[in-house]
Amino acid sequence: MSCTNFPCYGTLEQGTELMNWLEANKDMPGIVLPALQKAQEIYGYVPRPVQQIIADFAHKPLSEVYGVATFYSQFNLEPKGRNQISVCLGTACYIKGSGKILQMLQEKLNVNESGVTEDGRFSVDSCRCLGCCGMAPVMKVNDDVYGNLSGEELDAILAKYE
Amino acid sequence: MGNKVTKIQSLAELNKIKEEENRRMSIQDGVRIVVGLGTCGVAAGAQPVYDAIAAYIKENGMQERVLLEETGCVGICQYEPVVEVYEPNIRTTYVHMTVESAIRVMKQHIQGGNPIAEFTIGSSKNRR
Amino acid sequence: MYRSYVMICGSENCSSIPGHDQLYNEFQNQIKAAGLTDEVMVITGSCLGICHEGVGPNVAVFPEGSIYTGVKVEDVAEIVYEHLLKDNRVTRLLFDETVTVGNARSIEDTEFYRKQCRIAMRNCGIIDPKNINEYIAKDGYQALYKALTEMTPDEVIDVVLASGLRGRGGAGFPTGRKWKFASGNRGKVQKYVCCNADEGDPGAFMDRSVLEGDPHSVIEAMAIAAYAIGSDHGYIYVRAEYPEAVEHLEIAIGQAKEYGLLGKNIFGTDFNFELEIKLGAGAFVCGEETALMTSIEGKRGEPRPRPPFPASKGLFAVPTILNNVETYANIAPIILKGAEWFSSIGVPSSTGTKVFALGGKIRNTGLVEVPMGTTLRTIVEDIGGGIPNGRSFKAAQTGGPSGGCIPASLIDTPVDFDSLSKIGAMMGSGGLIVMDDSTCMVDIAKFFLEFIVEESCGKCTPCRVGTKRLLELLTKITDGRGTMEDLNRIEELASFMKDNSLCALGQTAANPVLSTIKYFRDEYIEHIENKHCPAGVCKNLLTYHIDPKLCRGCTACAKACPVHAIVGTVKNPHAIDTTKCIKCGSCIEKCRFGAIERK
Numbered sequence: 001m002s003c004t005n006f007p008c009y010g011t012l013e014q015g016t017e018l019m020n021w022l023e024a025n026k027d028m029p030g031i032v033l034p035a036l037q038k039a040q041e042i043y044g045y046v047p048r049p050v051q052q053i054i055a056d057f058a059h060k061p062l063s064e065v066y067g068v069a070t071f072y073s074q075f076n077l078e079p080k081g082r083n084q085i086s087v088c089l090g091t092a093c094y095i096k097g098s099g100k101i102l103q104m105l106q107e108k109l110n111v112n113e114s115g116v117t118e119d120g121r122f123s124v125d126s127c128r129c130l131g132c133c134g135m136a137p138v139m140k141v142n143d144d145v146y147g148n149l150s151g152e153e154l155d156a157i158l159a160k161y162e
Numbered sequence: 163m164g165n166k167v168t169k170i171q172s173l174a175e176l177n178k179i180k181e182e183e184n185r186r187m188s189i190q191d192g193v194r195i196v197v198g199l200g201t202c203g204v205a206a207g208a209q210p211v212y213d214a215i216a217a218y219i220k221e222n223g224m225q226e227r228v229l230l231e232e233t234g235c236v237g238i239c240q241y242e243p244v245v246e247v248y249e250p251n252i253r254t255t256y257v258h259m260t261v262e263s264a265i266r267v268m269k270q271h272i273q274g275g276n277p278i279a280e281f282t283i284g285s286s287k288n289r290r
Numbered sequence: 291m292y293r294s295y296v297m298i299c300g301s302e303n304c305s306s307i308p309g310h311d312q313l314y315n316e317f318q319n320q321i322k323a324a325g326l327t328d329e330v331m332v333i334t335g336s337c338l339g340i341c342h343e344g345v346g347p348n349v350a351v352f353p354e355g356s357i358y359t360g361v362k363v364e365d366v367a368e369i370v371y372e373h374l375l376k377d378n379r380v381t382r383l384l385f386d387e388t389v390t391v392g393n394a395r396s397i398e399d400t401e402f403y404r405k406q407c408r409i410a411m412r413n414c415g416i417i418d419p420k421n422i423n424e425y426i427a428k429d430g431y432q433a434l435y436k437a438l439t440e441m442t443p444d445e446v447i448d449v450v451l452a453s454g455l456r457g458r459g460g461a462g463f464p465t466g467r468k469w470k471f472a473s474g475n476r477g478k479v480q481k482y483v484c485c486n487a488d489e490g491d492p493g494a495f496m497d498r499s500v501l502e503g504d505p506h507s508v509i510e511a512m513a514i515a516a517y518a519i520g521s522d523h524g525y526i527y528v529r530a531e532y533p534e535a536v537e538h539l540e541i542a543i544g545q546a547k548e549y550g551l552l553g554k555n556i557f558g559t560d561f562n563f564e565l566e567i568k569l570g571a572g573a574f575v576c577g578e579e580t581a582l583m584t585s586i587e588g589k590r591g592e593p594r595p596r597p598p599f600p601a602s603k604g605l606f607a608v609p610t611i612l613n614n615v616e617t618y619a620n621i622a623p624i625i626l627k628g629a630e631w632f633s634s635i636g637v638p639s640s641t642g643t644k645v646f647a648l649g650g651k652i653r654n655t656g657l658v659e660v661p662m663g664t665t666l667r668t669i670v671e672d673i674g675g676g677i678p679n680g681r682s683f684k685a686a687q688t689g690g691p692s693g694g695c696i697p698a699s700l701i702d703t704p705v706d707f708d709s710l711s712k713i714g715a716m717m718g719s720g721g722l723i724v725m726d727d728s729t730c731m732v733d734i735a736k737f738f739l740e741f742i743v744e745e746s747c748g749k750c751t752p753c754r755v756g757t758k759r760l761l762e763l764l765t766k767i768t769d770g771r772g773t774m775e776d777l778n779r780i781e782e783l784a785s786f787m788k789d790n791s792l793c794a795l796g797q798t799a800a801n802p803v804l805s806t807i808k809y810f811r812d813e814y815i816e817h818i819e820n821k822h823c824p825a826g827v828c829k830n831l832l833t834y835h836i837d838p839k840l841c842r843g844c845t846a847c848a849k850a851c852p853v854h855a856i857v858g859t860v861k862n863p864h865a866i867d868t869t870k871c872i873k874c875g876s877c878i879e880k881c882r883f884g885a886i887e888r889k
Contacts, residue, residue: 029606030588037530037569064589071590071747072571074530090492091690091723092649094737128574130531131495132202133647133721134239134655143533145205169550171558173435176426183427191378198415200502201534234503234538236397236415237657244415246396249381253396254388274355275379277395279387284394 010050014042018050022057031058032068036075045076073128081116081123083161087139090129098137102126104151105139108158121162192227193272194248200235207260208243214261215245218268228272241283247271255283293329294374295352296321301337304346312363313347320370330374345390357385405673407635408659409643410458410619411496414503419538422545425506431551433622437514438559441625446518447473450621452629454641459486459577459614460692460718461794462640462707469518471601472609476520482605483516484612486582487528487535490574491690492741493721496645496657497615501528501535504619505542511621513552513563519611524565527582530572539567574691574745578793579612580604581747592749593793614719616645636662640706650687650723653678662706666696669705670724681726685809689718691738691745692798694805695731714805716798730827731810732817736764738802746795753796756787760800768828772818777807826888829873833889838863840885847877847886 021038025031035054039046046069048062055065069075087093087102105124109117116123132138135147146157170176187194197203197212212232219228236244241257245264254277256267263281271277279285298304298313305311317332335350349358351373358369358380365383372378388395397403408414417424425431437446451466472481485508489497500507512524528536543565546552554562568586575581576591583605585591604610620642624632633641640662646669649655653675660669666686670676677683685695688705694715696703703709707717725734739761748754763780766772784800791797807814816822823831836847836856841863848856848864855871858864866877866886878886 030586032588033571033585034569034588037571067590068588071592072573074571089741091687091721091737092493092647092655094492095650095723095725095729095734128490128531128572129492129495130201131489131498132205132239133493133495133649134202135205135242136649136655138205145201147202147205167548169548170431171550173439176431176435179423179426180429183423187424187427196416196418200415200499201532204534231418232420233416234414234419235499235657236503237411237499237659238397238402238654239657240655246415252381253398255395255397270355274357275381275384276355276357277386277388279391279393279395282388282393282395283397283400284388284392 010043017042018053022054026057032060032065033072036065036069040075045079047077078114079116079120081120083122083142085122085124085139085141086127086130087124088128088130088132088137089126090133090136092133092136093129093138096136098139098149101137101139101149101151101154104154108154122158187229188248188250189227189229190250192229194229194231195272196231196233196246196248198234198236198242198244198246199232202235202239203242203244206242210261211243211245211259211264214264215268218265222268222273224272238283247277256281257283292331294331296330296332296369296374297335297350297352298332299337299346299348299350300334301346303337304348307347309363310347313349313361313366316363316366317370320367321374324370324375326370326374345385348385358383359385402654402656402658402673402675405664405668406659407643407661409623409632409635410500410507410616410645411504411657411659412623413507414499414657417504419503419505420541422506422542422549422551425504429626430506430622431510433625434510434513434517434551435557437517437625438557438561443473443476443518443520446514446625449625449629450518453624453632454629454638455617455620455624455632456640456707457613458616458620458644458719460689460716462717465613465617468601468611468613469515471599472519472611474609480523480606480608481519481521482608482610483512483519483521483524484583484586484605484610485512485524485526485618486577486579486612486614487526487532488570488577488582489529489532489615489719490577490745491692491719491721493649493687493690493723494647494719496647496720498532498535499645499657500615500619501532502538505535505539506546507622508539508615508618509542509546509552509565511618512565513556514621514625515611515613515618516563517561519609521611522562522564524563525568525586525605526565527568527570527576527586529570531570536567536569543567573747574741575747575793575795578795581793582612583610590747592747593795595792616720637704637706639708644705644717644720646705646720646722648674648722648724651677651681651726651729652724660705663704663709665702665704667701669722670701674724677724677726679726681728683724684727684729685725685731687723687725687734687802688721689716689801690721691741692716692794692801693718693721694801695725695734695809697809699809714801714808716801728825728827730823730825731806731813732764732768732823733825733827735803735806736761736768739764739799742795742799746799750790750792750796752787752790753792753799756783756791756796757799759783760787760803764803767814767817768823769830770817770821770828772814774815774818776818777811777814780807822889832873833868834866834871834873834875834877835887835889836864836866837885837887838865840883842883842885844882846880846882850876850880852876 039050051065055062111124137149138147243259245256245259247254321330345359349361372380394400447469455465456462573591576585578593581591581593600610636642643659645659658673683698685697687695696715710717743757746753763776788797843861855867
């Protein structure tokens with residue numbers, strides 16, 4: 001099935017943006033991975049209906065798109081919090097106690113199993129090295145990086161995000 | 163870079179850019195200030211420092227004499243934010259800069275000409 | 291109201307220096323001669339407070355607040371004409387506090403920098419990475435011009451071969467040989483040039499620094515590589531975790547295109563080269579070359595068996611070369627300065643320099659670029675400034691999850707590809723994590739294995755199942771359930787994984803475990819036989835006690851205990867119920883008398 005039908009997921013603007021991108025890049029070899037990245041940028045996560053759109057467009061079975069989406073840790077199949085916290089668990093950060101920072105955040109924010117707070121304000125995750133090893137331990141809230149954490153500054157940092 | 167860019171086709175054209183740029187970067191009778199805005203620098207708060215210096219230059223009409231630029235990571239993450247001042251034959255490395263200390267550098271060093279020892283990389287206060 | 295004030299220090303110290311008494315009149319005369327009498331006032335003021343021996347006489351100019359020291363009568367004219375008339379500074383007389391205090395003024399004056407030799411990072415932290423002109427000012431694109439106009443593709447490969455450059459991504463394969471393998475059938479078949487910027491080793495960030503700080507050095511080198519093997523298309527595969535690197539690369543590629551340094555007919559020759567960025571999506575295994583190529587193809591980034599090698603059948607099943615960021619960053623200087631220059635740096639089997647990301651328990655963290663063969667001691671003690679907090683050096687870990695630990699007894703090992711593999715460690719991509727005596731080596735081995743278990747792609751069984759079983763064995767030991775038999779099992783399993791895994795991820799996964807067993811066997815045995823963690827890290831092997839002689843009965847610990855395991859009454863020694871204690875350590879943090887002991 002070629003995807004001339006309008007995607008039936010999310011808002012009209014989101015659907016238009018994804019379709020325009022797919023159309024503009026239709027000749028790109030290996031489009032599935034970049035398409036999923038674009039979709040996640042638009043929707044915040046890549047639920048099954050979105051995967052289906054990409055599968056249809058690329059003439060691939062849904063299973064293949066799902067396989068790619070689940071292989072890479074970047075993709076979320078469930079929605080995330082409004083503000084995404086990632087604590088670096090790279091070697092330098094680990095040695096300097098980032099595991100404790102992660103635990104403190106999880107307890108402070110009382111996140112559920114998928115790491116999201118009840119009000120959807122935050123999600124807490126660990127991540128691989130952010131490349132700021134000189135400032136270990138490090139965490140990232142959305143695109144802001146905070147280094148040299150002791151744990152005491154966490155409340156002040158969290159207060160900045162609504 | 164200018165608006166109209168011509169393609170570089172020869173060594174002469176490449177060298178022309180090289181010479182012009184070297185002249186611009188080593189401004190005589192003036193200084194070049196670079197602020198490290200790599201990931202580590204930004205994480206340590208280098209952006210407000212850069213903005214404060216830019217504003218200071220504008221307020222005091224120092225654009226002619228001072229070239230402010232950003233740069234990547236010089237590799238001394240623990241000392242970020244790092245601000246370096248290049249004068250003919252002298253390089254000064256200021257570390258752990260804040261908006262306040264950067265303004266003092268602008269006043270005492272850039273305007274006055276006297277570097278501030280307590281902020282340079284060798285200061286014992288800056289050892290962790 | 292005057293425009294400027296010249297203040298001559300009138301303190302006893304300055305006045306006693308010969309010539310001081312003539313300064314006032316000389317300033318007045320010179321100012322008059324310059325026609326500035328109405329604008330500048332000369333005063334003799336109080337002490338400026340810079341009274342070090344031989345410094346004075348001091349003169350200050352306001353409102354700038356410039357302080358000149360050692361001013362002699364014959365200097366006055368220069369100060370008046372340069373400073374007061376032209377608003378320049380008389381640099382040679384300006385007071386430099388860093389000299390009197392003895393502080394290093396610039397990074398170049400520090401021990402950290404002096405022992406380094408920067409080739410790959412030559413422009414990092416010096417030029418504006420968003421301005422191609424600054425790269426050109428530092429000899430940028432000269433090497434590409436030289437290659438395209440003065441050298442044949444084979445000559446380019448010969449220079450890279452002769453330089454002895456080896457891949458900086460981990461395995462250390464000679465770069466020139468890689469290029470030579472892919473150089474057949476130039477112009478007849480499609481080929482690709484790829485850059486591995488999926489810097490996944492936790493603790494390594496030199497590639498980020500180069501991409502952010504000097505993206506053109508990679509772009510220029512990839513164009514040279516493409517010319518050498520006969521390709522017209524390149525891909526940079528970069529981690530999505532590095533948004534700033536991606537942004538700077540995009541800007542750099544755009545500027546290079548505008549100048550015609552990428553695209554068609556570069557430098558008016560018939561060489562064409564296009565470059566694209568591909569974003570990684572968070573999978574460590576994609577740092578492996580075949581997995582990286584599968585990922586660029588948009589699929590699950592799983593490795594595939596070699597042969598066929600990428601040089602004959604790589605990306606989209608055509609000949610491909612893949613080098614890492616730091617390797618590329620060395621190419622332009624090699625072409626410009628020659629193979630001999632490069633091979634004169636370092637040691638014969640490992641030429642040039644290597645960038646290390648110094649981290650962990652060390653005073654100076656950051657990126658250091660040193661000649662190959664520099665000893666670990668120089669890196670840790672001289673450049674790194676040693677271990678902070680009065681603790682002692684225990685080991686350094688190189689090569690990330692594929693590497694090993696170098697114990698203190700081998701601190702004089704030269705750091706190069708062959709010396710490191712000889713002692714069971716590995717150069718890897720250059721993460722160098724320093725550990726002190728508060729680090730537990732069993733715990734560190736476990737940490738790396740947890741990482742690998744998470745990141746194993748699952749395609750081959752030795753890696754998928756082997757790493758998991760290995761982790762279980764280690765967990766048994768750190769939980770206090772280990773037996774001596776487990777140590778043998780670990781070694782047996784590790785050698786099986788090494789021989790049978792599909793890619794380097796599984797083949798090297800056991801390295802951190804094997805090298806810690808090799809050099810810290812006693813520590814493993816202590817965990818197994820005495821159920822004791824000497825570094826005090828492994829939670830399940832720790833017990834907490836209150837020393838009744840030191841406890842004042844303040845109740846702070848009892849209040850902090852989340853599980854009410856501490857009992858006692860005010861002003862009487864407390865005690866910990868070890869059956870309830872969860873070993874969280876909250877009590878230790880709260881005790882002001884040092885009465886709580888962790889063993």
